[in-house]
Amino acid sequence: MRVIGLMSGTSYDAVDAAAADLSLEADTLVLTPLGMASAPYPGEVRAALAAALPPAVTTMEQVCRLDTRVGQAFASLAVRADEELCGGRADLIVSHGQTVYHWCEDGTVHGTLQLGEPAWIAEATGRPVVSGLRTRDVAAGGQGAPLVSIVDLLWLRGRPGVPVALNLGGIANITVAAGSGPPAAFDTGPANALIDAAVHHLTGGRLGYDEDGALAGRGRVDEALLRRLLDDPYYAQPPPRTTGKERFHLPYLRAALAGHEALPAEDVVATLTRLTARTVADAARSVRATEVFASGGGTRNPVLMAMLRTELGGVPLRGSGDLGLPSAAKEAYAFAVLGFLTVHGLAGTVPACTGARHASVLGSLTPGWRGLRLPEPATAAPVRLRVSGN
Incomplete structure (x- = not known):
């Protein structure tokens, strides 16, 4: 078909x-x-x-x-x-x-x-x-999310250890395909959502996103701002958990920046990029990931990917294309699979992943x-x- x-x-x-x-x-x-x-x-x-x-x-x-x-x-x-x-x-x-x-x-x-x-x-x-x-x-x-978890589990089945599928869109999410334990899936927090909001706001609308991580690459991470951002209680919620731009949007960012208005735009973007890398890596560590396969728009940001590799330590970070699903198209392929399951009368969810x-x-x-x-x-x-x- x-x-x-x-x-x-x-x-x-x-x-x-x-x-x-x-x-x-x-x-x-x-x-x-x-x-x-x-x-x-x-x-x-x-x-x-x-x-x-x-x-x-x-x-x-x-x-x-x-x-x-x-x-x-x-x-x-x-x-x-x-x-x-x-x-x-x-x-x-x-x-x-x-x-x-x-x-x-x-x-x-x-x-x-x-x-x-x-x-x-x-x-x-x-x-x-x-x-x-x-x-x-x-x-x-x-x-209702991450909905592609069933596809990730089928795709990663048979790999040794604890492989993890990571999607870096506006929001980051992971699917955990543990060989001997129950599977899991959840949104880790913002991937590009806050970065994009900051770039658009701080450049007066001239830029819509941090192309090739150029701004983050010129900036320095502000540790005080990073600590404030990491204090968000969302990151402490147990899975399954989901979030979106209903939470991580420009007014949220403006509130976090209160008292940090003097920071250069490059430092703000570098700090938000580190926030994404840190929260994703923290989530991967919490499930004892042994390898991570990344997809989504965030994989095109070399600064984000370099920070993520650093945060992951010795856990290998690879692209989804290494297993045959190009990063830019992986989610669209996943929804093709979900529709195929639907018309064949097959379930498209894993209750352990979505909490259903x-x-x-x-x-x-x-x-x-x-x-x-x-x-x-x-x-x-x-x-x-x-x-x-x-």
């Missing part, structure tokens, strides 16, 4: 698509990568998202407009991915949508909202669309105009993922 996964993370800068040929062979899910494509959000859509996200105040009119515009952006890329990566023969589209709010209070997630109406994708491509994958896990008492009462088949299905032909339900769930050619 040729499946296209669509993903836009908490940095909301672009939509990514990854196409894969997926098949079940006995107890193994075989993923053959067909390539990836990406498209930046139109400037007006990104600006509207930035203006509407917490702690900003928005209106139902703005929500409706964003739901439509995000859905149309996903649809446009889906058409392109089908043509360029699948030769116009995709069987299924899987859309994560754009997360705009994750309702978490006192460690409990009560709801989650992803915008990007799937009808636009189904209408543009004619293909069936699986969407709304997070909500079912929340309804079952889970955190039980595993659930995820998402909602929007038929395409080419007709709806679902595969026969699978008789057994896969226990491992093999990336073809790796």
